[in-house]
Amino acid sequence: GAVVSQHPSWVICKSGTSVKIECRSLDFQATTMFWYRQFPKQSLMLMATSNEGSKATYEQGVEKDKFLINHASLTLSTLTVTSAHPEDSSFYICSASPNSTVNYGYTFGSGTRLTVV
Amino acid sequence: QKEVEQDPGPLSVPEGAIVSLNCTYSNSAFQYFMWYRQYSRKGPELLMYTYSSGNKEDGRFTAQVDKSSKYISLFIRDSQPSDSATYLCAMSSWGKLQFGAGTQVVVTP
Numbered sequence: 088g089a090v091v092s093q094h095p096s097w098v099i100c101k102s103g104t105s106v107k108i109e110c111r112s113l114d115f116q117a118t119t120m121f122w123y124r125q126f127p128k129q130s131l132m133l134m135a136t137s138n139e140g141s142k143a144t145y146e147q148g149v150e151k152d153k154f155l156i157n158h159a160s161l162t163l164s165t166l167t168v169t170s171a172h173p174e175d176s177s178f179y180i181c182s183a184s185p186n187s188t189v190n191y192g193y194t195f196g197s198g199t200r201l202t203v204v
Numbered sequence: 205q206k207e208v209e210q211d212p213g214p215l216s217v218p219e220g221a222i223v224s225l226n227c228t229y230s231n232s233a234f235q236y237f238m239w240y241r242q243y244s245r246k247g248p249e250l251l252m253y254t255y256s257s258g259n260k261e262d263g264r265f266t267a268q269v270d271k272s273s274k275y276i277s278l279f280i281r282d283s284q285p286s287d288s289a290t291y292l293c294a295m296s297s298w299g300k301l302q303f304g305a306g307t308q309v310v311v312t313p
Contacts (some may be wrong), residue, residue, distance in 0.1 A: 093247070119299070128212070130292060130305045131248070180247050182301075189299045191236040191255070195247035 089115050091183050093196025100171055100203055108166045108199045110181030116161035117183035121193075122154075125178040137164040171203045207231050210293055210304030219313050223280035227293035227304045230274065234295035234302070237269050239278045242290045242306065251291075252278065283311045 090113040100106050110120055118139050123131040135156050136144040143156035153175075155167040164183075168175055180198040210227045217223055225239075236255055240248035252267040254260045254276075260267045268277040276295075280287055288311050293304040 130303045133301070190296050191238055191253040193250065193301060198245065198247045200245065
């Protein structure tokens with residue numbers, strides 16, 4: 088089955104620094120990957136859609152200059168949280184789908200818990 | 205009003221009971237309907253998906269979709285303590301997922 092690997096699983100950083108999160112599709116090519124943020128006891132909120140070889144599409148209210156997304160290849164997308172602040176502390180999750188199952192067969196990474204101190 | 209409504213629970217059931225979960229939605233463009241299970245501090249895991257209206261069964265899990273009522277359900281038979289998790293409904297239109305808030309389920313031994 089489709090496998091999505093996400094690293095790191097957790098990270099603690101100082102306020103003002105930047106953090107990069109990687110999302111890889113291990114056994115399929117993903118033209119599109121999605122980045123979500125999840126606060127405790129809340130649902131997943133879509134942040135942006137990452138498209139290979141082109142600019143990401145951000146959801147309303149998500150600062151594109153703060154959350155930099157790069158989708159350099161068909162198997163790798165990265166999310167960089169720039170100048171992180173404590174309010175950016177959250178659980179970040181990526182997902183991807185083989186083109187044949189793009190409407191329903193989403194596989195999620197294991198998530199990255201970011202804590203900004 | 206949210207596009208997808210789901211009771212956050214928690215829903216507590218004794219081991220062996222049937223777990224009944226549901227979501228309502230407002231966007232008639234949704235065509236694919238999914239249920240995900242999420243354990244604490246982990247990414248969601250796809251349990252079931254259904255296209256359009258109808259029922260689908262997979263082992264102890266049954267998913268139902270009623271597009272006329274904009275209502276979907278997930279039933280878990282013979283529940284086990286290992287089924288304790290948060291269950292999220294999700295719906296897709298043109299490849300973009302919309303999630304419910306998730307229902308926390310606790311199955312007590």
